[in-house]
Amino acid sequence: MTKKHQVFRQLDSVTDKAAEYINYFAYHPSKDFTRKRKMDAKTFIKTTLGMQGNCLNKELADAFPKFSERMTASAYEQQKSKVNPRLFKVILYEFNSTLKQPALYRGYRLLAIDGSDFALPYDKHSPFLCNIQTRKTPSADNKLTTKGACLIHANILYDIANCCYLDCLLQSRKSMDERSAAVHMLQNLRLQHRYIVLMDRGYESFNLFEHGNRLSNCNYVIRLRTQSKSAIREISALPDQECDLEMTFNITNSAKQKKLHPEYHKINAPNRRYKDKYSPKYRTAHWYFESFCPVHCRIVKLKINDPQSGSTKWEVLATNLSSNDFPLSEMKKLYHLRWDIESSFRKLKYDLGAVCFHSKKPTFQEIELYSQLIMFNVVNRIISLCRVADAHRKWPHEIDFKEAANIVHRYYTTSMKDDPKQMIEEIEAYHHPVRKGRKYPRPLRFQGSVSLNYRIS
Template sequence: MKHSQNRTFMDIQKIKSNEFKVFCRSSNKNYFTRVRKMPLHDLLFTMINRKGLTLALELRNYMKIAHPGTSISKPGYLKQRMKLNPDAFLELYKYHNRNFYADSSFLTYKDHLILAADGSALNIPTTAETLELYGSTSRKTTKPQAQIGLGCIYDVMNRMILESDCNRVKFDEMRLAQRQLERIPETIGDIPFIIIMDRGYPSTPAFIHMMDKNIKFIVRLKRNDYKKEQNNMSENDQLVKIKFDMSRIRCHEGTMDGERMKELGEISLRMVKIPLENGNWEVLATNLSQSEFNTEEISELYHMRWEIETAYETLKSRLQIENFTGTKPILLLQDIYSTIYVSNLAEDIILDAERELDQKETNRKHKMMINQTVSIGILKNDLIYILIETDEQKKGILFQQIYEDISKNLVPVRPKRHYKRRKGKFAAKYSNTHKRAY
């Protein structure tokens, strides 16, 4: 049995367990106790199977496969959804992740997981309720667009979303990342990790907090961050002392952060200058020692951060995370977390297939990888048959068929290939290069 298959079947068992049913009751202990046309596990399966069609078609297609001859009305379905704890799928994908990292087959860089933190805005239905709860885009338009600020921590090598939180569209990314980092051990245990962050994250209190917690980090600095220290660098990779004078403490006066800065007086950060293709430099701050990771490795690690941008693109484009069931905030959160669960499930299966592919001896010119878009489409179309199957042997056969279909769809990896951007040119309503998977 494949590792991903075992984890998928464990997820299904959890969904059907009484313990999970209790967790799914948002506020009333009597929810999901009566025998209905669509019990709790069916309700959850419809969300995993969601393809962004009209709700009437989604329900028709699901009931036709799962319960032929039975139908359910949209009001009845939505009434059940309003009873569901929106954190149900958040709990489910974290359960899947814990099982993933309990296995020793995950990928690391010098025995470290490489994590990236970033946020992204999701367009949501614009109503008075969503505008008040989450806010809107800052762009000056005649009509506001409600948005949710989604903040995630992402394992860039194993392509797993470890933490996700929905916030107002304008939120403090660094403070959220600090809270999320404190929860990370609940998923990965004591596996060492390095967190990579972009220019929006640097802050002295954050650096102190991570160093106090022995969290390893690499953060890109803006030009004005520790400008004096950056200008005084005599080497491209050196340890720099950051002194906390009154100008740096003043804005934190009267807070715990300010008191901690006074107590320390200074900290030492390693600053690494990396040349860019345009002739400029990027400056990275880290607490990794030169004996652990050399300059080239620091540069390589930071540029792995781009994978979280790709992950957001997958959520928005291939998995259609912004294609919501309804307008109520509880439905929006359910759709977001269920989409993240499906993303992690797909990547788990793909990673299994890629690992098997790497073990095979081939004479191909390029290293091959699994086509992610096609894999997501296969999973969205066929997973439903595994979810509703009760016979374990048949369930295994169905999973193996999905796995084999996914393994056949390969694309070459061409490193350092670049294309000139043609944004706005040759635009068409239906792209030839980015077809939908479902």
């Protein structure tokens, strides 16, 4: 069996096994998926994975070209209501485990953790309902203008070298906790190789540093705040010059220890709770280690020139990588690779169509989001088998992800997947140049949900 045949067969093998054990993921195992229907468990999983951003009836028509085999949208939704979203999360894990020879970066699996918001169709009863600021300027009564919106925050663990999502933890935007989600995903990670995980400034915490130091095979690179009030005081005191230092931070959650040793860092994570209810403004941090713990890490300060303004900026990274293996010059290149997870979010949302949900029910939305993560991995694994000749070209070229996603969906939902050679040839016909070093400002504005009533027919 060639690699071109393997990807769909690996996915089919995983989905067939999931359908075989569907009773472990059904809400009522004794009766769900027990009757013979047009849409059994296997067909339901395949149909859900093959969906894109069209209206539901159009999706079913594409999945079942023969009218005699097609079911109504209501019938599909009834089958969907029987399944726990955990089913598709398990399929994501199992499909990732079929990658036997992953690409490595200097002997490490190169990972990144970040979060992204997905706008959902508005539902006042949704657990994902929150208030968002609609404009930056205050209104006449000095109150910021806000509006209700449904946002789901996806905390995602991404494999940069292999272009695939390894894990995802969904939270409400109102009560999201990215640091706890990162710890949870790292603790659940089972990899045979050593790995490096890259994280941005929002993940700066001593709790995460110590988890990275104690977890097996774990290496981290976390960008730190330098000027804000929440910056670590030792980091704010660093001189404006490139440096590479080993630092130890003494951490305690004891008020007594902090009083005896003012230089300690106190974390508001009490061992005991003295009240059943606290003020909504009361905040506690996470600390899962001893009452006193020295946290060791390497601090790297880098000089970055802004080509637009011509000014000099400084960035600080915390890591437990060796300075012999990753000197200061290499750390700058390494952290720059973290941007790939940001690019993957754009492909996931707007090329694959993950922002186009087909329901208002929270569990249905989670199912659809996990299925899009799976298909993102499938498309990228097939793209890795394609080749584009760069000879006699001014710029190197890469496969167009959007066209590849459309082709893969078309082959997967029909019997055409038995001819992978033709599929690869089609994908290789669509490519575009890669011009490195281009930079554009990011327009930070709220992206509304794609309405259920306005979809392409």
